[in-house]
Amino acid sequence: MTDMSVITSTGIIAIVRGDHAAQVHTVATALYEGGVRAVEVTMNSPGALDMIAGLAAKWQDRMLIGAGTVLTVEQFDAAVSAGAQFVVMPDTFPPVIERARQRGIEPIPGAYTATEVRTAVRAGARYVKLFPAMPAGPKYLAQLRAPLDGVHFVPTGGIDDANLTDFVRAGAVALGIGSTLVSRRFDGSPAQMDNLRDTAQLLISLFAQARRT
Template sequence: MSDFLAGLTEDRLLAIIRGTDRDASIRAAVALADEGVSFLEVSLNTPDAVAVIAAIRQEVGERATVGAGTVLTADDVERVAAAGGQFIVTPAVSASVAAAVRLHLPVIAGALTPTEVYSAMDQGATGIKLFPASLGGPRYLSALRDPFPSIPVVPVGGVDEAAAADYLARGAVAVGVGSPLIGDSASGGDLAALRQRARRYLDLAAAVAE
């Protein structure tokens, strides 16, 4: 789990793939890995999501770490683990957090309030998915880090390029980016445009780290 967190903190970008087409989702993930995006989350809302995770793992090999998002139940966790998923992301402090901990899978637990943040970490979460981050924005992240300066936080929800830079500058270990990065690529859209957006986000993350 420490290796997962160290890698995510170094790369600073978690790509969230949520599409309407299985094959397009796989192609989008491979394109992201080709551009150097090393952490890929496939939302379980994606059609055939567990099979998509298995296929992406086979396609990208060691080039990327592949996990599942929108994971709510212990059964979800077990299915993802069986498919080779390497980490779990939840939208809330749900049964999936404890289930992932039991299976020794890194888990980024969804939380918004200080109570939720503390509860998730107390259950063994690897880090916190601040969600929906857009509700409070970067200033809320700064306020939340005052009582929890050492808790790894990954803002998710409405993270465009400008917000991503601000969150990272205010202490987020990484940002989770869905539609502002993926666009329509996971539903059969333009992969060339996806590659361009990926390069911009990667350049942004590298610049903030300097």
């Protein structure tokens, strides 16, 4: 199976979209220098498979490369063939979870209610994406997690430096972060490279501090 300790040790999955296709390796460089060790490319992005393949070819021995917004078994198969090492879903669709387990790929299905979480777990998921994480917030995660021992939650959607600490204290083992980290207007300029690197370092530092307290 996917070595999820790569993700849980740093706590951040950086979500990259089609807006970044032309700059994807520049984005990856800044993220890596900022300490990020997992990148998710959303499958609803133009050129997603090419982005995954390019990232996997250059970075997979240094970062985990994943596919996000995986809705079907066919999308899963295509993403894995392109080099995806983990898959993230916006919903809980057992056939994708089951195929992922068969292939030795870690699935992170999306869920919002206890029923959805349990459906994901019964299908074989160990990690569940709480989506959308906001506006429900950290208190909702804590309440949802209380009766669901053993489920590793990865809140995604609306995570930023203001609420990250509270989500970790509520039980998040990692967080999916998109535009808060990687601006849709990223153009690869030195200033934006510095900002992306600094933001990644800040978020990872906040995660580490929150986990210690």
